[in-house]
Amino acid sequence: MAVNVTIADDSRMSRKSVIRALPEEWDIEIHEAQNGKEAIDNYSQGLADVLFLDLTMPEMDGFEVLEHLHDIDAKSIVIVISADIQPYSQKRVKQLGAASFIKKPLEPSHLHEVLHEVGLL
Template structure:
């Protein structure tokens, strides 16, 4: 059974980069969100069993998305993919329930390792 995956990033190029990096053998339905509000909408529509989330987006940033998901006790597995590598940011996303943090630019090998680590492969 396919897993619903939302890729939330304001950059279409970054969303495509995540899509290309996903393991081919992983059975997923991919959904896109160009800002945090769309990411929350995707979650509320059941389209985000797994969410790849950028931190810097318009309308609602990744931290706000994580705070919202944390408040409603969401069951989505969130993996943050961001160029914001400050230790404070990485610690904050983990406190808000992110399963992992991957630094941009995205390395497909690291992504696969993270997916194994959180039990998705």
């Protein structure tokens, strides 16, 4: 059964780079979100078993998405992919329940390592 994956980033190019980096053998159905509100909507519709989440987005940023998911005790695995590599940001996303943090630009080999580390591959 395919895993529902949502990629939330306001940059279409960044979303496409994540899609290209995903392992070909991974049985997934990909959904995209252009902002945090769409990411939450996707989660509510059951389309985000795994959520790749940028932090800097319009309408609702990644921190707000994580806070919402944390507040409702969501069962999604969240992997943050962001250029915001400040130690505080990395610590905060972990406190809010993110499984991992990957810095941009995304390296496909690092993404594969993280997927193994969090038990998705």
